[in-house]
Amino acid sequence: MSDQTEPLGMCPMCGAEIEPFQLLVEYEKDDGTTGRFAECESCGEVVRPE
Template sequence: MPTDDSSLGQCSECGDRIAAAWLLVEYSKDDGTDGVWAECPACEAVVAPE
């Protein structure tokens, strides 16, 4: 699990950095990789960080 100050990636909507504290859902994809959904604090969109 990421620490609160680590980054999940960038918002696919606005490009701002999303901190791990904004994580909403962690899941396993069909191909075996992990995926996440997070809320962007800047634009308030729910995205899969890039």
């Protein structure tokens, strides 16, 4: 997992900011970019931060 302290992005469901401590899974996509799944505390969903 990453050691970053900046937000991971926004929740696509409710628009809440996703913080690094909410990260559940980080993986490398086929195109070489990093994919992430995080749990949004505001709406309770597992999302891909945008």
